[in-house]
Structures are given as C-alpha cells and as structure tokens.
Amino acid sequence: MAPRYYTVTWDQLHRDGKALAWRLVERGPWTGMVAITRGGLIPAAIVARELDCRLIETVSVVTYDEEQRGHPQVVKPPQAALESQGEGWLLIDDLVDTGTTAKVVRAMLPKAHFATVYAKPAGKPTVDTFITEVSQDTWILFPWDTEPQFIAPIAKARGNGGGGQ
Ligand SMILES: O=P(O)(O)OC[C@H]1O[C@H](OP(=O)(O)OP(=O)(O)O)[C@H](O)[C@@H]1O
Ligand code: HPA
Ligand SMILES: [Mg+2]
Structure with a gap:
C-alpha cells in the first residue's frame, strides 16, 4: 500500500520543537544534549535555544537510504556523554x-x-517524551527534504476545464 504523507513546514517544526522544549524544561536541568544526526540537528537547535543549553554532542547512526530501511551503523559515537552513560x-x-x-x-x-x-x-515505547504521534503507515516529510512546487488548479487536475466567460 502506498504510504500516506504528513508534511511538516518550517513553521510547524518550530512550533512543535518549542512545545517539546516546554515539556523538557520541567525535567531539567540538563548537562547537555546529544543530537542524533542528521534529523535531530534542527530539533536539537530549537530545543537548545529554549533551554539555554550550549553543550551539544552528536551521535551519527545511518539506518535509512531514502525510504528504505537498512542495517543501522554507528558512524560517530556520542563521546562526551559516554562515560556517564548519558x-x-x-x-x-x-x-x-x-x-x-x-x-x-x-x-x-x-x-x-x-x-x-x-x-x-512501533517506536513509541523507546521514547521518554514526544509531541505528535502519526500512524505507522504515514511517512513524515520534513522541510529539509522537500520544496514547494506548482500544483495544477483542482478543475484542471480533474479534467473538467475552467469556467467560461
Ligand atoms: O525509528 P527508526 O525506524 O530507526 O527511524 C527513525 C530514524 O530514521 C531517520 O534517520 P535516518 O536514518 O534516515 O538518517 P538521517 O537522520 O540522517 O536522515 C530519522 O531521522 C530517525 O533518526
Ligand atoms: O517518516 C519518516 N520521515 C522521514 N524520515 C524517516 N525515517 C524513518 N521514518 C521516517
Ligand atoms: Mg535520523
């Protein structure tokens, strides 16, 4: 079955990222943040700004090639957070x-x-805090993976022409 798509705009990501920061500020203070690259980088920047957090580590795990899931590979470990186990x-x-x-x-x-x-x-049990749930068969389209494009008017797309003069 073809996946449904859930399109996230920059505005919406900023709002949802701030909503996440509101939840997390109550659970702090935090030593620092580890962003899971690459998708976690922009959410981490939004949350770090709100929590006034300046110590940002990264961990890189490559799991997907576009929409195809492969075997996860750790390309860069989160060095600064390893000793404390996070x-x-x-x-x-x-x-x-x-x-x-x-x-x-x-x-x-x-x-x-x-x-x-x-x-x-399927992933929900692994997360401590999240903002929005979408169904398993939905593919989330992030603003960094998309760009606006021309879409035909509804009447043209349906093939029933325009209104006459
Ligand atoms: O719960 P999962 O099934 O593992 O999927 C979630 C992960 O997949 C995507 O990353 P991806 O591996 O595509 O790399 P990217 O962040 O560099 O785009 C996304 O950013 C998450 O990190
Ligand atoms: O729904 C998704 N959207 C973008 N990247 C992803 N990586 C795993 N699932 C997704
Ligand atoms: Mg990722």
Whole structure:
C-alpha cells in the first residue's frame, strides 16, 4: 500500500520543537544534549535555544537510504556523554519510526532522556517524551527534504476545464 504523507513546514517544526522544549524544561536541568544526526540537528537547535543549553554532542547512526530501511551503523559515537552513560543528558531526534535507531543509541546511553518531536506507534515505547504521534503507515516529510512546487488548479487536475466567460 502506498504510504500516506504528513508534511511538516518550517513553521510547524518550530512550533512543535518549542512545545517539546516546554515539556523538557520541567525535567531539567540538563548537562547537555546529544543530537542524533542528521534529523535531530534542527530539533536539537530549537530545543537548545529554549533551554539555554550550549553543550551539544552528536551521535551519527545511518539506518535509512531514502525510504528504505537498512542495517543501522554507528558512524560517530556520542563521546562526551559516554562515560556517564548519558545520565543528565538529553537525547534528541526528529522522530522514532520502528525504534531501530533509538535502540542502538539507547544501548550506548541507557541513562539519557530520549525526546523526539514525532513518534509512530512501533517506536513509541523507546521514547521518554514526544509531541505528535502519526500512524505507522504515514511517512513524515520534513522541510529539509522537500520544496514547494506548482500544483495544477483542482478543475484542471480533474479534467473538467475552467469556467467560461
Ligand atoms: O525509528 P527508526 O525506524 O530507526 O527511524 C527513525 C530514524 O530514521 C531517520 O534517520 P535516518 O536514518 O534516515 O538518517 P538521517 O537522520 O540522517 O536522515 C530519522 O531521522 C530517525 O533518526
Ligand atoms: O517518516 C519518516 N520521515 C522521514 N524520515 C524517516 N525515517 C524513518 N521514518 C521516517
Ligand atoms: Mg535520523
């Protein structure tokens, strides 16, 4: 079955990122943040600004090639947070889908608080805090993966022409 799409604009991402920061500020203070690259980088920047957090580490896990899921590979470990096992650290990603990426990172930082902006049901048990849930068969389109384009008027797309003079 073709996936449904849920389009997220920059404005919406900023609003949802701030909503996440409101939840997380109550759980702090935080030693620092670990952004899961690349999707977690912009949500992490929004949350870091709101929480006045300046210590940002990254962890890189490659799981997907476009919409195809592969075997997760840790390309860069979250060095600064490893010794504490992530205690006091916020782990940020844009979304959890199957939870594959989350499980790999949580194994490295079992004491970190894991937060995402969006979550699908299969990945939900791996997240401590998230803002918006979408169904498992929905593909989230982020603003960095999309661009606005021309769309034909409804009447033309239906092939029933325009109104006459
Ligand atoms: O719960 P999962 O099924 O693991 O899917 C979620 C992960 O997939 C995407 O990252 P991706 O691997 O596409 O890399 P990217 O962040 O560099 O785009 C997304 O940013 C999450 O990190
Ligand atoms: O729904 C999604 N959107 C974008 N990237 C993703 N990576 C896993 N699931 C998704
Ligand atoms: Mg990612």
